[in-house]
Amino acid sequence: MMRLLRGALVLIALMALAGAAAWIADQPGRVAITWFGYEIAAPAPLLALGLLLLGLGAFMLTWVLAWAAALPQRRRLKRQQKGYANFAAGMVAVAAGEADRALSLADKARKQLDDPALSRLLVAHAAQLKGDAALAHEAYLALSQDPGTAFLGTRGLLADARRTGDRADALQQAQRASRLRPSSPFAAEAELQLLVEAGDWDAARKRLELARKKKAVTRDAATALSARLDLAEAQAALARNDQRMARQWAERAAKVLPDHPAPPVLMARAADHHNAREAAAFHLKRAFARMPSEALAEAWLMLQRATPAETLMARAEEFVAERKPEVASQLLLAAAALQIRDFTVARAALNRAGLSGGAWAARLLAKLAEDSEGDAAAADHWHGIAGRHAPWQCGHCGNGAADWTLLCAACGSFDTLDPTRLGEALPLAAPARPLLSTQRQ
Numbered sequence: 001m002m003r004l005l006r007g008a009l010v011l012i013a014l015m016a017l018a019g020a021a022a023w024i025a026d027q028p029g030r031v032a033i034t035w036f037g038y039e040i041a042a043p044a045p046l047l048a049l050g051l052l053l054l055g056l057g058a059f060m061l062t063w064v065l066a067w068a069a070a071l072p073q074r075r076r077l078k079r080q081q082k083g084y085a086n087f088a089a090g091m092v093a094v095a096a097g098e099a100d101r102a103l104s105l106a107d108k109a110r111k112q113l114d115d116p117a118l119s120r121l122l123v124a125h126a127a128q129l130k131g132d133a134a135l136a137h138e139a140y141l142a143l144s145q146d147p148g149t150a151f152l153g154t155r156g157l158l159a160d161a162r163r164t165g166d167r168a169d170a171l172q173q174a175q176r177a178s179r180l181r182p183s184s185p186f187a188a189e190a191e192l193q194l195l196v197e198a199g200d201w202d203a204a205r206k207r208l209e210l211a212r213k214k215k216a217v218t219r220d221a222a223t224a225l226s227a228r229l230d231l232a233e234a235q236a237a238l239a240r241n242d243q244r245m246a247r248q249w250a251e252r253a254a255k256v257l258p259d260h261p262a263p264p265v266l267m268a269r270a271a272d273h274h275n276a277r278e279a280a281a282f283h284l285k286r287a288f289a290r291m292p293s294e295a296l297a298e299a300w301l302m303l304q305r306a307t308p309a310e311t312l313m314a315r316a317e318e319f320v321a322e323r324k325p326e327v328a329s330q331l332l333l334a335a336a337a338l339q340i341r342d343f344t345v346a347r348a349a350l351n352r353a354g355l356s357g358g359a360w361a362a363r364l365l366a367k368l369a370e371d372s373e374g375d376a377a378a379a380d381h382w383h384g385i386a387g388r389h390a391p392w393q394c395g396h397c398g399n400g401a402a403d404w405t406l407l408c409a410a411c412g413s414f415d416t417l418d419p420t421r422l423g424e425a426l427p428l429a430a431p432a433r434p435l436l437s438t439q440r441q
Contacts, residue, residue: 076114083112090122094129102126116142117149124156133160151180158190170194178207185436188216192225192435196414197407201232211436221436227256228415228435232406234266246270254283261287261296261419262404268299277303285319292328293419294360295391295404300332301339309340327353327361334364343372359389359420393420 090105103126110119120139127136137160143153154177161170174191181187188211195204208225211217217225234249247270254263264283271277284300300319304312316336320329330353337346346368353361366382369375390400394417399410404417414435 079112080114083109083118086112087118087122090126094122094125097129099126099130102129117146121149121152133163136160151177151184154180155186167194167197171198178210182210183214183216185211185216188214189434189436193414196229196232196435197412199232199407201229201236204229217436223256224437225435227253227260228406230256231260231262231266231415234263234270235406238266238269243270243272243276247276251279259290261291261293262406262417265295265299265404268303271303281319288319288328288332289322291419292323292326292332293391294328294331294363295419297328297332297335298391301335304336304339309342312336312340313342313345327356331357331360331364334368338364338367338371341371343368347372359386360391362386389420391420392417 086105086109090102090109093099093102093105102122106119106122106126109122110116113119120142124136124139124143127133127139137157140153140156140160143149144157145153154173158170158173158177161167161173171191171194174187174194177184177187178191188207191207192204192211195207205226208217208222208229212219212222230249230253234246234253237243237246237249247267250263250266250270253260254267257263264280264287267276267280267283271280281300281303284296284303288296288300304315307315313333313336316333317324320326320332323329330349334346334349334353337343337349346364350357350361350364350368355361357364362382362385366379366386369378369382390402392401392404393399394401394408394410394413396413396416397408397411399408400420401409401417406415407413408416
C-alpha cells in the first residue's frame with residue numbers, strides 16, 4: 001500500500017514538472033547577459049530550463065557525495081547490529097549452558113562491537129560456566145579497570161575471591177565496590193558479611209551506619225542487624241568475664257529481637273546477682289513458653305544452682321505451667337529433679353515424656369543411669385542414641401552446637417543457630433540468610 005502511494009506521489013510530481021516546463025516554454029521573451037565582454041542571449045524559457053537542470057544536477061551531485069560519505073557509517077552500524085545480535089545469542093548460549101558456543105560468539109562480538117565491555121562480560125559468564133577461572137578473572141579484571149563497568153568487574157572479582165577463600169582480597173574488593181556505589185545494597189551486604197566473619201564488630205557497626213546514611217539499607221534491617229551485633233558484643237564481654245557489659249548488650253538486643261532465643265540465654269550466663277538472675281529467668285520463661293527446648297531449659301537450670309532442693313521443683317513446676325503436659329516440660333522437670341538428685345521424680349517425668357523426647361531425653365537418661373546406678377554401659381547406650389543432635393542447630397548446614405554463637409562453627413553462617421526442637425530431624429542445607437534481613441530462617 002505504501003509503495004503504491006509513493007509511486008503515485010512520484011508520478012504526480014513528474015506530471016507537475018512536465019506541466020511547468022511546457023508552461024515556461026510557451027512564454028515569450030529573450031534574456032541577454034553581458035559578462036567579461038561576452039554577451040549571451042537566449043530565449044527566456046530555455047534559460048529557465050537550463051537553470052532548472054543545473055540545479056537538479058547540483059542536487060544529484062550533492063546527494064551522491066553525501067551517500068558516499070555516509071557509506072562507512074552505514075557499514076559500521078551494520079557491523080554493530082551483527083555484534084549486538086551475537087552478544088544476545090551468546091547470553092542465550094550461557095543460559096542454555098553452552099559455554100563453547102558462548103565463547104565463540106563473544107569473540108565475534110568483540111570484533112564487531114565498538115564497546116569491549118559487552119564482549120568481556122559475555123566472556124566472563126561463559127568462562128565461569130566452563131570452569132575457566134583464569135579467563136573469567138581476566139575478563140572481570142578488565143571490566144574493573146573501565147570506569148563505566150568498574151562496579152560490575154569489582155563484583156566479579158569479589159565473587160572470585162570468595163570462591164577461592166581469599167578473604168583479604170574479598171574485603172578489598174567489597175570496600176572498592178562500596179566506594180564506587182555507596183548506596184548499593186549489594187556492596188553493603190558483601191562488606192558487612194566479611195567484617196562479621198572476621199569478628200570485627202566495630203568496623204561492622206561503622207559500615208552499617210554508613211549504609212544507613214546512604215540509604216543502602218532499610219531502617220528496620222539496620223536495626224535488626226545492629227541488635228545482632230549487640231549479641232556478638234555480649235558474647236565478647238562474657239569471654240572477658242565482664243558480666244555487667246554482657247547483660248547490657250543482651251538486654252539491649254532483647255528489646256529489638258523479642259523472639260530471638262539468644263538474649264535470654266546470654267542474660268542467664270551473665271547473671272551475677274539476684275536481680276539479674278530474676279530478669280534472665282523471666283525472659284527464659286517467656287521464651288520457653290513460645291519455643292520449648294533443651295537449650296532454654298539448661299539456661300534456666302543454671303540460674304537455679306543455688307536454689308534449695310526443697311523449692312527447686314516448685315519453681316520448675318511454675319516455669320512450665322503454661323505448657324506442663326508437653327514433652328519438653330516433662331523433660332525440664334526431669335532435668336531439675338536430676339539436679340537435686342531426686343531420681344524417683346526424674347524417672348517418673350522421663351516415663352511421662354516417653355520416646356518422643358529425642359536427643360534431650362537420651363542425654364537425661366544417660367545422666368540418670370550414671371548418677372543413680374553408676375551404669376556406664378547404659379549411659380554409653382543413651383549417649384550413642386543422642387549422637388550429634390546437640391541443643392543448638394544450624395539452620396544452614398544442619399550441624400549441632402553445644403552453645404549458642406553468632407557464627408556457626410561448622411559453616412560460618414551468621415545467626416543461624418536455633419534451639420533444637422523435639423522430634424525434628426536435621427534439615428537439609430538451606431541458603432544462608434542475608435545479614436540485612438529482618439527475619440530469621
